Amino acid sequence: MLYGGIEAGGTKFVCAVADEKLQIKEKISIATTDPQTTFKQVFAFFDRYPIEALGIGSFGPIGIQPDQENYGHILATPKEGWAGVDFLGQMKQRYKVPTAWTTDVNAAAFGEIKRGAAKGRHSCIYLTIGTGIGGGVVINDEVFEGISHPEIGHLYIKRAAEDTYQGTCPYHKDCLEGLAAGPSLEARTGIKGEELPLDHPIWDLQANYLAQALMSYTLILAPEIIILGGGVMNQDHLLKKIQQQFSELMAGYMETPKAEDYIVRWGLPNESGLIGALLLAQREREY
Missing domain, CATH: 3.30.420.40 (ATPase, nucleotide binding domain)
Known part of the structure; x- marks a missing residue:
């Protein structure tokens, strides 16, 4: 077969x-x-x-x-x-x-919960951060969909007072994607993301925006784990900054696993979506 x-x-x-x-x-x-x-x-x-x-x-x-x-x-x-x-x-x-x-991001979330970083859980959020920001959600082992599929990359976040960048999103300008997707790094600094020094202040801004979004996802959906993928997440130091700022923003209000266990990098790098699509095909055949 x-x-x-x-x-x-x-x-x-x-x-x-x-x-x-x-x-x-x-x-x-x-x-x-x-x-x-x-x-x-x-x-x-x-x-x-x-x-x-x-x-x-x-x-x-x-x-x-x-x-x-x-x-x-x-x-x-x-x-x-x-x-x-x-x-x-x-x-x-x-x-x-x-x-x-x-x-594609729902398929990636399904791949991660079955064979990747969320294996053994029953709910997760997968967020890919690259040229754009997209997210998939699995709840009770099922891909979550309502009147449409989740578009959590377009969540509005609180802009930093010193941030005057208009945002790259063609629809919303300064939503999460507009302020924190890969192109925003080069647009603000004139330097490609992979070439930015580790101590550049843009990373703290980036981490804050992403941590704000993860806090909102957690408060609304309470997933067992959040998985981050995409080209921007190739930066090891960025993940640590996101985890730290997430903990600070949550301020002990809601009990979650330790940030380093709760917010993790993808377990199927560059294959989450494809593996998820194959798993969904298998399940569709079994139905």
Whole structure:
């Protein structure tokens, strides 16, 4: 039995086929160009395998309500040419198999709770911090979705008094993504994030904004663990600053595990979403 998984990002699609033990047999990375070209390459990959279920974690926002016309579509994305694309419909038309459909960060959260840093827990939040900020939520072992999927990267936070940066988010300017995603580091300093000195004051500001968001997530959803991934989190010192500021902001109000055990780095670096998509495919087949 073979399962297919797609982690569909705005930069690349990572596709894989795995066996019943979820051992990956083949994996491929495809540049996200225009939809026609991208899907042609996706089909060429999966056409070679008799997959029995498919899991898709897609960049968003996406339509997730089966009774709505936009179900399975990519919605108001800034990715040129992709807004309104019926992603799920094209895949289901090509492959008549059970198919799981969610966001890339929800898939990553599911991968982390089953095989990564949240293994053994029943709830978690996964936050990816890179070019943008996106988050996935698992509660009671289920990917959380309501009228839409969580968009916790666009939470508003309290801006520091000395921070005059307008923010990079094209929709909200100074939401969490606008103030703390990767591009904000270079925009404020003129230096790429990976080249910034460890003692640069921007890291304290970055940590404060992220810690504020994690505090809000904790107070609202009370997950068992919070997992941070993405390119910005390659900075070891940043994680420690976030943990410290989180503890200071919480001020002992709510009992949580120690910050170093509660806020952790991803356990499946760069593979959380793909592993999650395969796991969701397997579960969809079992249903």
